Amino acid sequence: MFRQSLRSLARVNKFAGVRTYAEAANSDVLKLSLALPHTAIYNNKAITQVNVPGASGEMGILANHVPIVEQLKPGVVEVIEEAGSTKYFISGGFVNVLPNSKVNISTVEAFKLEDFSAEKVKTLLAEAQKNAASADEAVSAEANIQIEVLESLQAAGVH
Amino acid sequence: MKPPLPPPSPYYRNYATLREIETRLKSIKNIEKITKTMKIVASTRMGKAQRAIAASRVYTEGDYEFFGVSETKAPEEQEKTLIIAITSDKGLCGSIHSSIAKTARRKLAEIPNADVVTIGDKIKVQLLRTNAQNVVLSFNGIGKEAPSFYESSLIADEIAKLGKYDRVEVLYNKFMSSVAFEPTYVDAFTAESIDASTKLSTFEVDEESGSTSGLAQYSLANTILAAMSEGYASEIAARRNAMDNASNNAGDMINKYSILYNRTRQAVITNELVDIITGASSLG
Known part of the structure; x- marks a missing residue:
């Protein structure tokens, strides 16, 4: 069975640029699963590119990306499909890219960027900055996390 | 007279x-x-519980795919084992809680020094009767509504405070169909076992940010959540049948x-x- 599939792969390579369905199902197409604990936004869907806010910096993932595992910080996940791109703001989580061009993003919460209200972000940010100066360690730690999330929301251009 | x-x-x-x-x-x-x-109440909750399972299966699939490719395995020698047994507080649902207790007891007969964390009052009461010295931590008030990530992350947090374990196993009722459930063990991998995975080199792991320990913590919360959703659905189905x-x-x-x-x-x-x-x- 394997020999047969190897042969067909070799045949495909002869006609470089000719895409077959079998090939597309393998590794030249990026597959995305973007899942929250309570719902799955994308489930194994073919896309062109996805940009994720990695802990070590923003990165774009295309098909045949090196397999990685990385923690995500709060930020924007941009999913680029043929029809256009959609931006989601996620609360942090993990991304793993598998050798067969499958991307799994798991995060606790994600919403579309246009669903956020800029004024609400501003008032919450002001409140958090006030709390950050608090003497209570737990309160100020919580406020610092809030500030991190809200500032990245502002940087993402919520309007 | x-x-x-x-x-x-x-x-x-x-x-x-x-x-x-x-x-x-x-x-x-x-x-x-x-x-x-x-019965009617259980039937109406059933649909919601089944949707929760479907979503949580996609969510945890990502973790499992990664562990599958990197060939992560739990350590063979059973040094210090933690069993997290998941039920709920409410009865009137057939043998669902006692089957978990039975499975846990069988495991404790194999590994008598294992620690147990119980989630839900039912399993706690049953295990305290026979294996009181093994129970280290218990949670209740869970399983009234479909479980959320908030609950599971709080539980995972408390469990992390217990210290290091070589192997962590989650015991729950796997939802097979609306009439069948199966007590199942699933491994929650520790950071050490992820680091020791044979094929981890396939992936580029950013070691400075401590990805594997973060991943282990996150995946513990995810595993508990998935197990709780399965257990919740099994319980609702069992209650409807009962x-x-x-x-x-x-x-x-x-x-x-x-x-x-x-x-x-x-x-x-x-x-x-x-x-x-x-x-x-x-x-x-």
Whole structure:
């Protein structure tokens, strides 16, 4: 069975640029699963590119990306499909890219960027900055996390 | 002089009086109403629970795919094991909780020094009877509604405070279908076992940010959440079946008792008639 599939792969390579369905199902197409604990936004869907806010910096993932595992910080996940791109703001989580061009993003919460209200972000940010100066360690730690999330929301251009 | 009559024996049995049968019949009818309502409540929750499972299966699939490719395995020698057993606080759902307790006891017979964390009062009560020294931590108040990530991350946080374990196993009822469940163990991999995975080099892991320990913590919360959603759905399904059976049995009993009630009433009337007629004929 394997020999047969190897042969067909070799045949495909002869006609470089000719895409077959079998090939597309393998590794030249990026597959995305973007899942929250309570719902799955994308489930194994073919896309062109996805940009994720990695802990070590923003990165774009295309098909045949090196397999990685990385923690995500709060930020924007941009999913680029043929029809256009959609931006989601996620609360942090993990991304793993598998050798067969499958991307799994798991995060606790994600919403579309246009669903956020800029004024609400501003008032919450002001409140958090006030709390950050608090003497209570737990309160100020919580406020610092809030500030991190809200500032990245502002940087993402919520309007 | 006649000797006094002996007092009536407390074990003296008589045919049930009409009044007794009537009260009995009424109470069975009330029980049937309750079990029917509980069945309807469970049925309506069923759909929601099944949707929660579908979502959480996609969510945890990402983790499992990664562990599959990197060939992460739990350590073989059972040094220090933690078992997280998941049930809920509420009963009236068949053998669902006791099957978890049985499976946990079997495991504890194999590894007598394993620690156990119980989630839900039912498993806690059952394990405290036989293996009280193994139970280190217990949670309750969970399983009234479909479980959320918030709950599971709080639980994972408390479990992380217990210290290091070589192997962490989560025991839960896997939802097979609406009539079947299966007590199942799933490994929650520790950071050490992720680091020791044979094919981890396939992936580029950013070691400075401590990805594997973060991943281990996150995946523990995810595993607990998935196990809780499966357990929740199994419980709801089991409760629906149990309440369906209870309603059927109550229906059977109602039939039997109505026949008995009618027959007894008939007998009472006949007796009264016999009394009246004999009285009348003795006068005439």
